[in-house]
Amino acid sequence: MISARDISKVFNAGRPNEFTALHGLSLDVQMHETTILKGPSGSGKTTLLGLIGCMARPSTGRIFLNEREITSLPERFLTEIRRSTFGFIFQQFNLIKGISALENVMFPAYPTGEKFSTLRKRALETLEMFDLGKRAEARIEWLSGGEAQRVAIARALINKPMIIIADEPTAHLDTKLSHEFMGIMSDLKARGTTIILASHDPIVYDSDLADRVVEMRDGHVVDGGTGP
Amino acid sequence: MAIVIERHRHIIDYTLSSLLRRKGKNGALLLVYTMIVFILASVLFFTHALKREAALVLKDAPEIIVQHTLTGRYQTIPVAWGDRIGKINGVIAVRPRLWGYHYDTLLLANYTLMVPAENPPEPGSIDLGSGISRTHGANSGDMIAFVGHDGVPRMFTIRNILDSESQLLTSDLILLSEKDYRDFSGIAPDQATDLTLRVRNPREYATIAEKITRMYPDTRPIMRSEIQRTYDAVFGWRSGLMIVIFSAAALAFVIFAWDKATGLSAEERKEIGILKAIGWETSDILLMKFWEGTAISLTAFLLGIIFAYAHVFFTSSALFAPVLKGWSTLYPTFRLTPFIEFGQVATLFFLTGVPYTITTIVPSWRAATIDPDSVMR
Numbered sequence: 001m002i003s004a005r006d007i008s009k010v011f012n013a014g015r016p017n018e019f020t021a022l023h024g025l026s027l028d029v030q031m032h033e034t035t036i037l038k039g040p041s042g043s044g045k046t047t048l049l050g051l052i053g054c055m056a057r058p059s060t061g062r063i064f065l066n067e068r069e070i071t072s073l074p075e076r077f078l079t080e081i082r083r084s085t086f087g088f089i090f091q092q093f094n095l096i097k098g099i100s101a102l103e104n105v106m107f108p109a110y111p112t113g114e115k116f117s118t119l120r121k122r123a124l125e126t127l128e129m130f131d132l133g134k135r136a137e138a139r140i141e142w143l144s145g146g147e148a149q150r151v152a153i154a155r156a157l158i159n160k161p162m163i164i165i166a167d168e169p170t171a172h173l174d175t176k177l178s179h180e181f182m183g184i185m186s187d188l189k190a191r192g193t194t195i196i197l198a199s200h201d202p203i204v205y206d207s208d209l210a211d212r213v214v215e216m217r218d219g220h221v222v223d224g225g226t227g228p
Numbered sequence: 229m230a231i232v233i234e235r236h237r238h239i240i241d242y243t244l245s246s247l248l249r250r251k252g253k254n255g256a257l258l259l260v261y262t263m264i265v266f267i268l269a270s271v272l273f274f275t276h277a278l279k280r281e282a283a284l285v286l287k288d289a290p291e292i293i294v295q296h297t298l299t300g301r302y303q304t305i306p307v308a309w310g311d312r313i314g315k316i317n318g319v320i321a322v323r324p325r326l327w328g329y330h331y332d333t334l335l336l337a338n339y340t341l342m343v344p345a346e347n348p349p350e351p352g353s354i355d356l357g358s359g360i361s362r363t364h365g366a367n368s369g370d371m372i373a374f375v376g377h378d379g380v381p382r383m384f385t386i387r388n389i390l391d392s393e394s395q396l397l398t399s400d401l402i403l404l405s406e407k408d409y410r411d412f413s414g415i416a417p418d419q420a421t422d423l424t425l426r427v428r429n430p431r432e433y434a435t436i437a438e439k440i441t442r443m444y445p446d447t448r449p450i451m452r453s454e455i456q457r458t459y460d461a462v463f464g465w466r467s468g469l470m471i472v473i474f475s476a477a478a479l480a481f482v483i484f485a486w487d488k489a490t491g492l493s494a495e496e497r498k499e500i501g502i503l504k505a506i507g508w509e510t511s512d513i514l515l516m517k518f519w520e521g522t523a524i525s526l527t528a529f530l531l532g533i534i535f536a537y538a539h540v541f542f543t544s545s546a547l548f549a550p551v552l553k554g555w556s557t558l559y560p561t562f563r564l565t566p567f568i569e570f571g572q573v574a575t576l577f578f579l580t581g582v583p584y585t586i587t588t589i590v591p592s593w594r595a596a597t598i599d600p601d602s603v604m605r
Binding site: 047053075088096098103107 | 232235506
């Protein structure tokens with residue numbers, strides 16, 4: 001389980017543009033379930049995802065991953081957790097242009113020092129899973145929006161993460177592609193992956209996929225925070 | 229261990245593909261960098277090779293040369309003076325030398341004529357420097373004519389073509405007999421160009437020079453160490469010319485490195501953010517930037533050194549020669565003996581490659597230490 005306890009996040013602390021994104025928020029996320037963070041822009045969803053995914057530290061409060069306190073860990077350990085535990089799907093995809101889809105899928109695993117041939121084989125299999133085997137050598141900028149989205153998902157899965165974190169994954173997709181994305185997430189869930197999605201798209205938060213919907217507003221959880 | 233090597237391999241792989249993605253920018257960097265290394269290496273190679281040629285010339289030079297001056301101007305010296313000078317304590321031998329220059333109006337070239345101490349050619353024959361032989365197309369056994377001091381041409385048979393370790397030494401040289409030289413130049417039989425002295429104890433050079441000046445106030449004794457010092461002053465690291473060229477190249481390098489240090493583009497920052505977000509550590513990013521700096525600096529360094537080598541030793545420093553050789557433009561042209569000292573190359577690398585690599589790491593370190601969640605916003 002992931003537990004966030006009384007976490008706050010203040011940006012630009014002590015400066016005139018100081019801004020508090022989260023206010024003493026508590027949240028429990030069960031493993032092997034799909035949790036959806038729902039709320040308008042500026043409600044703190046992305047900030048919360050960043051804190052859960054070890055991308056930043058809360059200003060106050062603590063976060064536990066399977067009862068291990070992770071907030072006070074040094075940067076190196078946070079990176080290791082981020083790499084081995086989480087797979088990220090970003091709103092803008094954040095794929096690296098100028099290189100192939102295959103390389104984009106492979107490079108999260110580069111620092112692990114895994115054998116190149118093994119890694120390449122696994123990356124190709126992951127791309128095959130999303131019907132992108134033939135597009136493996138294509139450059140990112142040559143891919144369609146749907147294909148780029150699937151490459152981003154393949155990249156998130158390359159290190160076999162326990163938890164997938166996706167921030168507004170359907171924001172740049174049309175309805176058909178959005179449904180396709182939710183289908184992929186259902187498959188992952190069926191394989192036991194924990195999924196945390198942040199979205200204000202009804203296709204996401206009204207879907208059958210959601211085990212729990214947490215509603216957020218102005219940096220507070222207004223519904224569905226802790227407990228079943 | 230295998231994991232560490234594989235990790236480096238992956239990161240080098242990524243670095244190379246990343247360099248290729250920014251072909252324009254990195255190509256321009258490589259070009260500027262190569263040019264700077266080329267200039268610095270050319271200057272280094274050229275001056276060191278010249279100094280080495282000079283050292284070869286001076287290796288067998290006499291310890292002291294005595295010249296005769298008249299109101300400060302150089303003129304021939306009476307051979308008889310050598311007898312008195314030879315009696316000074318510490319002087320082993322005195323030898324009058326006959327040598328001078330000859331301007332060839334046909335080929336616009338300046339030659340050095342000399343009567344050798346050992347094995348002089350028979351009257352009527354000469355030994356010819358390889359440069360003159362090349363420009364005249366003349367070889368052993370051929371006849372060649374030079375116009376003497378009275379405007380009358382003299383015919384000579386070529387005995388040998390001179391070749392030596394240093395082309396500077398022999399390229400423009402003509403060796404001939406004393407009789408031919410006196411006839412050719414018009415120097416009186418009791419006169420010589422200068423006197424050379426052999427002195428056993430180097431600590432006595434200054435004393436002997438002083439005694440000669442006292443004996444003949446209108447002479448100028450020149451010590452070998454003084455000639456060596458002059459070469460060092462002109463072509464050494466600390467000479468004015470070197471400092472000017474080095475300063476200009478170093479300034480260009482500083483501007484170039486500064487641009488690199490402050491010039492991490494928004495795209496590069498974003499890329500670093502993405503890499504961190506998906507699990508690259510700060511050390512991985514720095515390693516990538518280290519390899520990037522190393523790839524560019526090593527390539528530029530090697531290219532610069534190769535071009536400089538070709539420039540100095542194959543084209544006789546076509547770009548620098550007119551400036552560096554200054555007043556003493558030598559005809560016919562000579563080629564410097566290829567010579568590279570490991571120390572120079574290492575110094576050059578530490579002056580260019582290392583600072584460049586550091587300047588590529590510093591801005592990335594600043595970017596790599598930011599929170600990776602910046603890419604989410």
